[in-house]
Amino acid sequence: MPMSDPKDSPHGLATRIISTATRRGQGRRPVNPPIERASTMLSDDPAQMNSSRDGPVYGLEGGSAAQQLRRVLSNMEGATDSFIVPSGLAAVTVPLTAVLRPGDEVVCTDAVYGPTRRFLTRHMADRGVTTRFHPADATAAQIIECLTPSTRIVIIEAPGSLTFEVVDMAAIGLACRERGIITVVDNTWGAGLAYRPLEHGLDISVQALTKYVGGHSDILMGSISVRHPALAQTVFETIDDNGWHVSPDDAWLALRGVRTLPVRYRSQFQSAMKVAAWLETRPEISRVLYPPLPSSPYHGLWRDQFDGGASLIGVVMKGGNRSDAHRLMSALSLFGMGYSWGGFESLITNDTSQLEWRVHQQALEGEILRLHIGLEDVDDLIADLDRGLSVWST
Numbered sequence: 001m002p003m004s005d006p007k008d009s010p011h012g013l014a015t016r017i018i019s020t021a022t023r024r025g026q027g028r029r030p031v032n033p034p035i036e037r038a039s040t041m042l043s044d045d046p047a048q049m050n051s052s053r054d055g056p057v058y059g060l061e062g063g064s065a066a067q068q069l070r071r072v073l074s075n076m077e078g079a080t081d082s083f084i085v086p087s088g089l090a091a092v093t094v095p096l097t098a099v100l101r102p103g104d105e106v107v108c109t110d111a112v113y114g115p116t117r118r119f120l121t122r123h124m125a126d127r128g129v130t131t132r133f134h135p136a137d138a139t140a141a142q143i144i145e146c147l148t149p150s151t152r153i154v155i156i157e158a159p160g161s162l163t164f165e166v167v168d169m170a171a172i173g174l175a176c177r178e179r180g181i182i183t184v185v186d187n188t189w190g191a192g193l194a195y196r197p198l199e200h201g202l203d204i205s206v207q208a209l210t211k212y213v214g215g216h217s218d219i220l221m222g223s224i225s226v227r228h229p230a231l232a233q234t235v236f237e238t239i240d241d242n243g244w245h246v247s248p249d250d251a252w253l254a255l256r257g258v259r260t261l262p263v264r265y266r267s268q269f270q271s272a273m274k275v276a277a278w279l280e281t282r283p284e285i286s287r288v289l290y291p292p293l294p295s296s297p298y299h300g301l302w303r304d305q306f307d308g309g310a311s312l313i314g315v316v317m318k319g320g321n322r323s324d325a326h327r328l329m330s331a332l333s334l335f336g337m338g339y340s341w342g343g344f345e346s347l348i349t350n351d352t353s354q355l356e357w358r359v360h361q362q363a364l365e366g367e368i369l370r371l372h373i374g375l376e377d378v379d380d381l382i383a384d385l386d387r388g389l390s391v392w393s394t
């Protein structure tokens with residue numbers, strides 16, 4: 001499914017998303033593709049049965065909603081091809097499975113999403129692949145120093161999970177290209193809107209579509225967008241060989257979600273900026289971990305690379321312990337206690353396990369909370385947080 005280069009398009013990203021996500025064709029027809037629930041595809045004659053020219057010959061290849069979603073994602077990310085898989089985690093693990101062989105080494109941020117770390121240290125380690133975790137706050141130069149002749153893949157999370165460090169991704173991409181190393185960027189935070197890794201010379205952009213693209217907290221899905229045709233073929237074969245498939249209903253819901261992605265993402269970013277700036281004024285809080293804030297040590301790297309941002313905020317409290325954090329969370333009425341992000345609803349977590357697993361331990365001055373800012377009225381969210389902070393007693 002080769003795409004034309006989005007840089008050649010006269011249209012902005014939102015226009016490209018809407019026009020690629022609109023069903024084209026002749027005659028009166030629904031604007032949306034149908035939901036095609038099918039394992040079996042019937043053909044008119046034996047010759048057609050063996051030809052993929054008339055569409056998929058078997059349900060595993062995906063129906064029209066899945067194909068259309070892949071086209072939208074390829075257009076957004078500037079990819080040769082984009083693939084969809086059953087979860088965001090699978091979007092990370094599939095390219096690693098496709099490329100890595102015994103003896104290979106992965107270089108990865110210590111701030112990587114916890115289940116990605118588990119895949120590397122359990123599944124991949126058992127298969128002879130080693131991982132070198134660099135400190136979450138390493139600079140691009142320090143990360144490049146970690147590369148060895150055995151390094152096959154560098155995984156970048158843009159920004160890191162929970163503590164939100166940002167690196168100079170183009171510099172890492174350039175160093176990796178010179179050494180024949182493949183770069184995989186977990187681009188869930190940038191959602192293919194605020195950041196498009198392939199345009200900056202990185203090789204693979206993965207997203208948990210579960211988050212902003214789905215947008216309604218009702219599906220699990222991941223995307224893998226690839227720059228080079230040969231690498232895209234390797235990723236395709238891994239998905240094909242393993243028989244991974246996304247249900248037509250879920251593909252349809254993701255296609256519905258992506259049409260409103262730019263407006264939701266922009267609105268949630270604006271609200272998150274307001275909440276983050278307000279949190280910074282609070283005496284109970286030591287630091288707000290949000291790269292778009294001018295006070296963030298990563299603000300410059302964010303400003304130079306991103307056009308907008310996600311609505312996910314880390315908050316380091318001044319001291320406190322887990323029961324203080326739980327009391328604060330229980331005092332909130334608009335923030336649900338739940339583990340995802342990117343959906344319509346505001347959420348809060350106090351999960352430090354991802355920090356505890358890190359190789360390079362970072363001492364924090366207090367409890368850490370993670371807020372996801374949804375589509376509610378932002379002043380109501382701030383009033384709710386004010387209520388929660390009023391029970392903070394340390």
Ligand SMILES: Cc1ncc(COP(=O)(O)O)c(C=O)c1O
Nearest residue numbers: 087088089113188208210220221
């Ligand atoms: C940065 C990041 N990548 C990947 C994932 C995995 O997504 P999924 O829940 O769809 O497996 C998550 C989920 O929280 C995430 O935060």
